[in-house]
Amino acid sequence: MSFRRMLRRSLALFVAGGFVPLVVPAGAAEPSPEPPGEEKSAKTTVLEAGARMLQGNSPLAPMDIHLSGFHPLKDDPEHQMEAHHFCHQVNEDFAQCVLFDGNETGANLNGVEYIISAKLFETLPDDEKPLWHPHNGEILSGQLMAPGIPEAAEKALMKGKMNSYGKTWHVWNTGTHSGAGDSLPLGPPRLAWSFNRDGEAQPGLVEQRDRRLEVDSAAKRRERAELQPLARPQAGVDALKGRFPRPTSPLPGVVERGESSETGRHE
Structure with missing residues (x-):
């Protein structure tokens, strides 16, 4: 059974059992900044309404999995932001996501993420692998959370993403935990990474998200x-090690390839 079908079945069972409704986006994050420009004209609004009625085969329709997480930039780890992923699980080994700076209708699209299984990661050329961050x-x-879905469904989702990349x-600096962003998408795309040790996230970043989304x-x-x-050693775990102005410490089970999970030494 595909993950998506399993997720839908889990959700259906919870709804049938009288649990909370599915899509409950708690505590929307305010996008920052608001792009400059004139208000939508009546003509644009009418055209949008017509498009919604007549163009029902949008590739965005399957982007039905919402993940809330965090990204530091690989070349500037103190540039950190909350990232809302809206994803489509294409098959068991590949998913594609659009990234926003919030989870409400006014959020700004500021990036993309592709997610692959460990099996597909092993097929990548050696010079490609450093572009892919580990997820454990x-x-x-x-x-990393999937807010608003039942606990059993979220646990199944996370289990399916273990060892993935x-x-x-x-593509747009819309603001970080510690600073304002640009009013428009400026500059080249920048490669983001993952947190792999306690202390890498700036103080307050995770806590602020937690309070807002409850x-x-x-x-x-x-x-x-x-x-x-289930965790296996992954490439890229230590890519940002030692590059933070705060003490950091290992996360249990999160190990760089070539290290022993028990000793922390290179094998």
Whole structure:
């Protein structure tokens, strides 16, 4: 059974059992900044309404999985932002996501991410692999979430993403945890990475998201400890090691390739 079908079945069971409704986007994040430009004209509004009625085969329609997480830039790790992913699971090994700076209708599109399984990662050329960040740290830390879906469905989703990799390009600096962004998409795309050690995220970044979305990363971390035996050493875990002005420490189960998960030494 495909992950998407399994997710839909889990959701259907929860709804049938009288649990909370599905899409409940708690605490929308305000996009920053608002792009300059004139208000939409009546003509544009009418054209949009017509397009919604007549163009029902949009490739955005399958982007029905919402993930909330965080990205530091690989070449500038202190440039960190909250990232809302809206994803389509194309098949069991490949997903594609559009990234926004919030989860409400006024959010700005500021990047893209492709997600592949460990199996597909192994097929990449050696010079391509450094562009792909590991996901085990995001999952086991509890930082990556799928807000608004039942616990069983989210756990299945995260289990399916263990040992996967993502290739993420941010095309618009719409603001960071510690600074304002640009009013328009400026400059070249920038490669984003993942947090793989405690202390890499700037103080307050995760906590601020948790309060707004009414979620608990620490609780998720405890719940996901049962996924730790599934974690395999991944490439890129130590890509940002030592590049933060704060003390950092290993996450249990999150290990760079060539290291022993027990000793932390290179094999």
